[in-house]
Amino acid sequence: xxxxxxxxxxxxxxxxxxxxxxxxxxxxxxxxxxxxxxxxxxxxxxxxxxxxxxxxxxxxxxxxxxxxxxxxxxxxxxxxxxxxxxxxxxxxxxxxxxxxxxxxxxxxxxxxxxxxxxxxxxxxxxxxxxxxxxxxxxxxxxxxxxxxxxxxxxxxxxxxxxxxxxxxxxxxxxxxxxxxxxxxxxxxxxxxxxxxxxxxxxxxxxxxxxxxxxxxxxxxxxxxxxxxxxxxxxxxxxxxxxxxxxxxxxxxxxxxxxxxxxxxxxxxxxxxxxxxxxxxxxxxxxxxxxxxxxxxxxxxxxxxxxxxxxxxxxxxxxxxxxxxxxxxxxxxxxxxxxxxxxxxxxxxxxxxxxxxxxxx
Amino acid sequence: xxxxxxxxxxxxxxxxxxxxxxxxxxxxxxxxxxxxxxxxxxxxxxxxxxxxxxxxxxxxxxxxxxxxxxxxxxxxxxxxxxxxxxxxxxxxxxxxxxxxxxxxxxxxxxxxxxxxxxxxxxxxxxxxxxxxxxxxxxxxxxxxxxxxxxxxxxxxxxxxxxxxxxxxx
Amino acid sequence: xxxxxxxxxxxxxxxxxxxxxxxxxxxxxxxxxxxxxxxxxxxxxxxxxxxxxxxxxxxxxxxxxxxxxxxxxxxxxxxxxxxxxxxxxxxxxxxxxxxxxxxxxxxxxxxxxxxxxxxxxxxxxxxxxxxxxxxxxxxxxxxxxxxxxxxxxxxxxxxxxxxxxxxxxxxxxxxxxxxxxxxxxxxxxxxxxxxxxxxxxxxxxxxxxxxxxxxxxxxxxxxxxxxxxxxxxxxxxxxxxxxxxxxxxxxxx
Numbered sequence: 001x002x003x004x005x006x007x008x009x010x011x012x013x014x015x016x017x018x019x020x021x022x023x024x025x026x027x028x029x030x031x032x033x034x035x036x037x038x039x040x041x042x043x044x045x046x047x048x049x050x051x052x053x054x055x056x057x058x059x060x061x062x063x064x065x066x067x068x069x070x071x072x073x074x075x076x077x078x079x080x081x082x083x084x085x086x087x088x089x090x091x092x093x094x095x096x097x098x099x100x101x102x103x104x105x106x107x108x109x110x111x112x113x114x115x116x117x118x119x120x121x122x123x124x125x126x127x128x129x130x131x132x133x134x135x136x137x138x139x140x141x142x143x144x145x146x147x148x149x150x151x152x153x154x155x156x157x158x159x160x161x162x163x164x165x166x167x168x169x170x171x172x173x174x175x176x177x178x179x180x181x182x183x184x185x186x187x188x189x190x191x192x193x194x195x196x197x198x199x200x201x202x203x204x205x206x207x208x209x210x211x212x213x214x215x216x217x218x219x220x221x222x223x224x225x226x227x228x229x230x231x232x233x234x235x236x237x238x239x240x241x242x243x244x245x246x247x248x249x250x251x252x253x254x255x256x257x258x259x260x261x262x263x264x265x266x267x268x269x270x271x272x273x274x275x276x277x278x279x280x281x282x283x284x285x286x287x288x289x290x291x292x293x294x295x296x297x298x299x300x301x302x303x304x305x306x307x308x309x310x311x312x313x314x315x316x317x318x319x320x321x322x323x324x325x326x327x328x329x330x331x332x333x334x335x336x337x338x339x340x341x342x343x344x345x346x347x348x349x350x351x352x353x354x355x356x357x358x359x360x
Numbered sequence: 361x362x363x364x365x366x367x368x369x370x371x372x373x374x375x376x377x378x379x380x381x382x383x384x385x386x387x388x389x390x391x392x393x394x395x396x397x398x399x400x401x402x403x404x405x406x407x408x409x410x411x412x413x414x415x416x417x418x419x420x421x422x423x424x425x426x427x428x429x430x431x432x433x434x435x436x437x438x439x440x441x442x443x444x445x446x447x448x449x450x451x452x453x454x455x456x457x458x459x460x461x462x463x464x465x466x467x468x469x470x471x472x473x474x475x476x477x478x479x480x481x482x483x484x485x486x487x488x489x490x491x492x493x494x495x496x497x498x499x500x501x502x503x504x505x506x507x508x509x510x511x512x513x514x515x516x517x518x519x520x521x522x523x524x525x526x527x528x529x
Numbered sequence: 530x531x532x533x534x535x536x537x538x539x540x541x542x543x544x545x546x547x548x549x550x551x552x553x554x555x556x557x558x559x560x561x562x563x564x565x566x567x568x569x570x571x572x573x574x575x576x577x578x579x580x581x582x583x584x585x586x587x588x589x590x591x592x593x594x595x596x597x598x599x600x601x602x603x604x605x606x607x608x609x610x611x612x613x614x615x616x617x618x619x620x621x622x623x624x625x626x627x628x629x630x631x632x633x634x635x636x637x638x639x640x641x642x643x644x645x646x647x648x649x650x651x652x653x654x655x656x657x658x659x660x661x662x663x664x665x666x667x668x669x670x671x672x673x674x675x676x677x678x679x680x681x682x683x684x685x686x687x688x689x690x691x692x693x694x695x696x697x698x699x700x701x702x703x704x705x706x707x708x709x710x711x712x713x714x715x716x717x718x719x720x721x722x723x724x725x726x727x728x729x730x731x732x733x734x735x736x737x738x739x740x741x742x743x744x745x746x747x748x749x750x751x752x753x754x755x756x757x758x759x760x761x762x763x764x765x766x767x768x769x770x771x772x773x774x775x776x777x778x779x780x781x782x
Contacts (some may be wrong), residue, residue, distance in 0.1 A: 039690075074613050089531075141700030142653060146672045149655055149679050149687060149702065151694055156681060163665045365689070367725035367743060376728055387761060392703040393730035396646045397745070399579040400639065406745045408725070412612045420620040 057139045064135040074125035081122065098124075131207045143235055154206040155214065162221045165237070169228045176230070187232040194242040201243070257285065368408040373397045427458045430476055450483075459481045570650075572780045578649060578775075585649075585771045587641040590764050593630050596637075599760040601750040602628045604737030608634055614737050617749035626737040629717075633750050640732045640746045641768040644704065647730070648676075648772030652703030653769040656765075659712045663758045667708055670762035674769045677702065679720070683712070706760055707733035709752035710744065734761060745762055 082101060089104045101122050109120040136153075137143040145153040147160070178181070180207035197205075199215045210218075225231060226238050257265035264287075270280040291311065293300035301307045364375040376394055379385035404410065414425045424489070431454045448456070458479040461468070577586050596602065604610070604618065604626030617636075619629035621697040647654060658667035664680035671678035679687075684694065691699045703723045710733045712718045717740055724731045725743045733744035734752045741747035751757045 060697050103625075136695075136697075137700070140651070142651075143699075146675075146677050147668070147679075149677050150681050151684055151687060160665065160668055167665070328648070363728065365726040367722055372725060372728045372730065372745065391728055391730070392650050392652045393643075393647060395575070395579055396643060396650075397730065400646070401644060402639070402746050403636070406725075406731075406743060406747075408742055410613070410742050413616050415615040417607065417610065417615060417618060418620045422624040505618075 017332045057137070057141060060137075061135045062141070064132070067132050068134070071125055071129065075131065078122075085122070104142055104268060131204070134206050134283070152206075155202075155208055155210055155218070158206075159218065159221055161224050161237075164226055165234050167230065169225075169230050169233065172230055172233070173228070183229045183232075188229075189226060189235060189238065191242065193246050194244045196238075197241050202241075204299065240262045260284075296321050371406050373401070398506050424459075427455050430472060431455075431458075434476070454479060454483060455488075545751075549609045570776065574779055575650065579646070583638075583642060584773065585642065585645040585768060587645055587768050587771075588638050589781040590641060590767055591634075591637070591760070593634050595760065596630050596750070598631060598641040599751075599757045600754045601757050601760070602630050603634060603751045603754065604628055609738040609739055611666065611738055613740055613742060614735065614749065617735075618737060628737070628749050628751070633748065636746070636748045637750070637764070640748050641764055643730070643746055644706065644732060644765055645768040645772035647704045647775045650703075651776060653677065653700065654706060654769060656706050656708060657718060658708045658758070659718060660709055660758075661713075663708070665757055666755070666759060667762060670766050674766040675773070676769060683717065683719050686728070688720065692765075701727060702718045704730055705729055705731045706765060707731060707744070708758055710735055710739045711752075 074318055082096055083093040085104050086096040087099060088108075089100070091100060096212060105120055105122050111119040113119050136145065137150060143149070145157070147153040147156045150156050158221060168217070196219055202215070202218070203210055222238070222241060225234075231238060255267050255268045255269070260266055266282055266284040268280065268282045272279045272281060291298050293310070298307050298310060364379060366375065369375070370378075373394070376385070376391055380387060380390060428451060432452060438450055440441075458475060461475055461478045461482070465475075483503075545709075550640065551709065600620075604614075607624050607626060608623050610618070610626055617628055617632050619627045621627065655669050656671045656676065656678045658664050658678070658680045668678045668680055686694050687702055691701060705720060707718065707721065710718055710721055715738070721731065721733065730745045731743075732746045733739075733741070735741040735744065735749050736752045737746045739752075741749070746782050748761075750761075
């Protein structure tokens with residue numbers, strides 16, 4: 001307890017002891033000065049007690065401040081570095097996003113290391129250095145947060161607020177029932193495409209460690225909160241703790257076919273690549289089922305396997321695009337014929353020629 | 361500071377005083393509550409080994425309990441008591457009538473049974489319904505499921521709602 | 530010097546006895562120019578405040594009827610009675626223990642006075658409540674009076690191993706107020722024992738199945754009914770706020 005730490009600064013010698021672990025030992029040290037007449041020098045002693053108290057607090061606050069300063073300098077360096085990098089890459093420094101930075105670094109410092117986190121990277125300092133909490137108590141030792149003594153104030157604050165919301169929403173629901181109103185079904189919270197954020201992410205957000213039990217109680221509380229009929233009133237708060245599961249688009253956007261001069265629909269896709277081969281494909285509808293590759297038929301391919309693949313793949317794709325049973329009409333390859341013909345076999349694959357495989 | 365983590369020895373005050381006396385703890389570093397404890401000590405010392413007092417737990421009974429016993433012995437099902445209402449419950453009313461009837465007679469003249477019957481009669485008259493014997497009070501007060509259903513059926517027949525009529529259109 | 534001091538003390542006592550029980554402010558006779566007048570009340574003022582039997586007027590905060598209406602007198606059944614609680618029990622009504630509300634009132638006023646004095650001296654007060662039904666209420670009241678609350682699972686070393694737990698030298702609470710002393714598995718809350726270990730004064734609402742020995746200022750009463758807990762919270766909050774208000778007043782002088 002701080003009020004009972006003996007004085008660490010001997011005013012005569014002006015020594016400053018470090019406070020972290022030596023606090024425990026210094027507690028046992030006897031101070032040089034103690035008074036017997038309490039009333040007389042109480043004023044002075046109050047100052048001294050306050051001094052020792054403040055010293056300990058001040059060291060802690062200093063460390064917190066140092067960390068802040070450190071982060072600031074790192075931030076500045078990062079910004080300067082970003083501008084240099086942009087100049088190097090010939091891009092506009094002002095519109096240089098983090099993605100561009102990642103690409104630039106990958107280009108300048110190509111690395112074959114398997115561990116992605118071991119590769120060279122340039123990220124903002126908040127992501128690189130672990131976040132620390134700002135000073136949690138003031139100079140007298142009084143903590144700022146009312147749940148400080150639980151050890152995880154931020155986490156339990158969330159639970160406290162969630163319970164507060166539950167109570168308020170229940171009251172609101174009661175009021176609505178009294179008025180004989182019902183919740184709007186269009187506004188009900190849509191939670192199917194998301195899940196509650198994971199424990200690790202919650203830990204990083206709160207800068208606190210959480211046990212599994214605490215995390216499961218968090219999930220219980222949030223489930224309860226989200227299941228209330230009027231939970232849409234605090235939609236933002238709930239969505240804050242939801243992570244959407246679906247990353248790709250929900251709908252599959254089919255390519256819209258264009259019309260050529262005969263009034264037939266066609267779809268062209270360019271720059272289809274496989275290894276070093278490039279092709280462009282046009283599919284016409286309604287068609288005849290004819291396949292043309294570089295002005296030749298399916299005979300362009302020497303191997304039976306390649307021929308089968310060419311005809312089968314397009315058949316299946318066609319079905320998916322149109323949803324109807326249709327024979328593939330025809331398609332043709334244009335460029336880089338020579339490259340296709342002379343493509344070398346791949347490394348260690350043996351004598352098998354790999355021309356034409358999936359390069360349409 | 362030298363602390364003393366021995367919660368089973370003495371009280372926090374005695375231990376703190378000991379530390380101060382032996383100069384292991386400075387007077388100015390004493391706990392915040394020390395002066396307050398000195399000025400307003402608790403009524404019993406908060407010692408871990410405070411002996412258990414040898415007190416008998418007494419049972420709480422009232423004079424009216426005798427009357428209550430008679431009433432509840434004869435009427436097993438009284439029905440629920442509304443705890444939040446200010447109006448006296450049935451038992452309370454019985455006690456009042458019983459005591460008033462008892463006062464009318466001289467001491468010891470009337471027997472318990474007599475008093476009881478008279479009190480019950482008065483109560484029934486107050487209720488204004490049929491003068492029933494004690495045994496029938498319970499039926500009137502009791503809410504039975506079959507009874508309620510029969511009543512509801514009767515009501516429906518009186519209203520003569522036919523489902524066919526509703527769905528005619 | 531000492532004789533003069535005794536004389537002043539005597540005259541003050543006489544004055545106080547003449548004065549009615551009112552929270553009149555004793556003029557702080559600041560003998561020395563205290564350079565820390567802004568951060569700490571002078572010792573003489575503190576001593577004067579302590580001399581008054583009820584400086585913060587806590588005895589006006591409630592009546593025995595309030596306690597009755599909040600059902601503070603309901604204890605648990607005879608079977609779960611802890612014998613150490615017998616002095617505070619009025620009796621048992623058909624198997625249910627009933628607290629003696631006169632005694633409860635006395636103890637409660639004492640406890641409120643202590644809490645007010647601790648708040649007056651700028652102490653840290655930590656509220657404990659381990660019943661999930663009332664936990665939110667206690668946290669709310671603790672927040673409102675600017676003090677601290679712990680209504681969660683008690684991690685072993687919070688008091689006894691504070692430096693490691695909080696990763697910094699921390700100031701421990703000066704007063705712990707237990708609104709129920711038992712935890713969810715009906716054994717005594719570890720913090721009661723830990724406060725006694727670390728020399729932290731405690732106030733605790735002790736029900737008929739609790740052990741009041743280790744609690745500095747026990748208050749016998751019901752600790753389960755929400756309405757009783759709300760009453761306690763309100764009373765402690767009021768006492769603490771009064772203490773803090775007086776502190777602010779004296780600091781500005």
